[in-house]
Amino acid sequence: MSRRSLFELGELAEVGARALADASAEQVIAWAVDTFGGRFCLASSFGDAVLADLVATVAPGVDVLFLDTGLHFPQTLALRDEVARTLPLRVRSVRPARTLDEQAREHGPELWDREPQRCCALRKVAPLAGALGDYDAWATGLRRDESPTRADAPVVGLDARRLKVKVAPLARWTQADVDAYVDRRRLPRNELVALGYPSIGCAPCTRPVAVGASARSGRWARFEQTECGLHG
Ligand code: SF4
Numbered sequence: 001m002s003r004r005s006l007f008e009l010g011e012l013a014e015v016g017a018r019a020l021a022d023a024s025a026e027q028v029i030a031w032a033v034d035t036f037g038g039r040f041c042l043a044s045s046f047g048d049a050v051l052a053d054l055v056a057t058v059a060p061g062v063d064v065l066f067l068d069t070g071l072h073f074p075q076t077l078a079l080r081d082e083v084a085r086t087l088p089l090r091v092r093s094v095r096p097a098r099t100l101d102e103q104a105r106e107h108g109p110e111l112w113d114r115e116p117q118r119c120c121a122l123r124k125v126a127p128l129a130g131a132l133g134d135y136d137a138w139a140t141g142l143r144r145d146e147s148p149t150r151a152d153a154p155v156v157g158l159d160a161r162r163l164k165v166k167v168a169p170l171a172r173w174t175q176a177d178v179d180a181y182v183d184r185r186r187l188p189r190n191e192l193v194a195l196g197y198p199s200i201g202c203a204p205c206t207r208p209v210a211v212g213a214s215a216r217s218g219r220w221a222r223f224e225q226t227e228c229g230l231h232g
Contacts, residue, residue, distance in 0.1 A: 003039070004136050006163050013165045016156035025051075025169035026058050028155055032137055032167050033059040039136040041065055042089075043128065043230075046079045047200040049187045050178050051141040051170060052087055060088035065131050065138075068093040069123040070100050071112070071202035075191040082188045094131040096123045112204045116220050120228035123202075128230060129162055137165040142231060145174050146199065147216040149226055175215065201228065 004012070012035060020028050032040045041063040042055050055062050066080050084091035096103075103111060103122060111119040132138055138159070144151050159166035170178070175198065182189060192200050196208030198215040207218040216226060 006160075009136060009163065009165050010158050013156055013158040016165070016167070017154060020156055023155070025054050025173070028167055028169040029055055029058040029139065031156075032139060032165075033062070036135070036137040036165070039134070040138070041132075041135045042139045043067070044080075044083075044141060045201065046076050046083065047190055047197075048141075048178060048182060048193070049079060049083050049087075049189075050181050051139065052083050052089060053181075053185055053187055054169065055139065056087040056089050062089055063135075064089045064091045065128070066091060066093050067124050067127055068095050069202050070095070071123070071204060073192060073200065073203045073206075076200055079188055079190045086188070092131070094127045096127050098122065110204070112202065116205060116223055116225050117229065120230075125229045132162055132164055135164065137167065139167045139169060140231070141170050142168050143170050143173050143175075143178075145215075147214055147226060149216075150231070153231075 016031055016035070020031055023031070042051060043065045044052055046052075046066060052064055055064075064083070080091060080093070083089065098106065103119075107118065107122075108114070111122075142150055142153055144153050153168050153171045155169070155171045156165065156167050158164075181187075190197075190200060197206060197218065198209060199219055200206055201219055205220050207221050209215070209218040219226065
């Protein structure tokens with residue numbers, strides 16, 4: 001399947017958004033696979049395995065991109081490896097252009113402690129943009145209930161910055177839906193969740209949160225930042 005124009009992608013996103021207004025997560029994934037074939041992928045940070053399991057059930061063989069910043073918790077890498085071993089998906093670890101040492105030489109040590117936005121741009125945003133060059137559409141596990149910044153996230157939309165269609169099959173799900181699905185399907189878990197980490201990113205920028213606090217309040221807790229730039 002050849003690469004589509006921005007106009008074409010915009011039309012497809014509009015059609016999808018209308019058709020999938022009340023669709024289940026499985027129906028959203030099926031539409032994306034039918035529409036984009038091998039030019040559709042999933043991006044996962046492996047805080048859980050829910051979307052990977054749904055995609056593997058609906059369309060085995062889909063590519064899964066994991067942004068391997070070099071700063072993830074071992075529990076996250078363990079879940080990534082478990083998913084790669086047990087589900088019929090092709091997990092691709094996408095690495096930044098610079099190693100951590102090269103980044104430290106260029107920008108100083110521990111950039112995440114001084115300029116997390118720049119660190120995210122180098123270790124997440126740019127690598128995702130490069131990896132998505134092989135695709136016309138991508139799926140993300142983001143949910144509206146995770147934070148006020150995500151409250152209006154569309155299920156299907158045009159990712160105009162990257163010239164892709166972006167789908168969020170779990171946008172309407174709640175944390176309770178996720179927990180129930182993990183239990184029902186007996187999925188492997190990211191062990192940090194049970195330790196109070198409902199939203200998991202890189203180790204230096206993720207803290208456990210108090211019961212009842214916003215899921216993403218443990219991310220970049222010392223900074224104004226609430227998003228890494230992948231979704232904004
Ligand atoms: Fe860097 Fe933190 Fe962003 Fe990871 S989450 S890329 S360590 S600033």
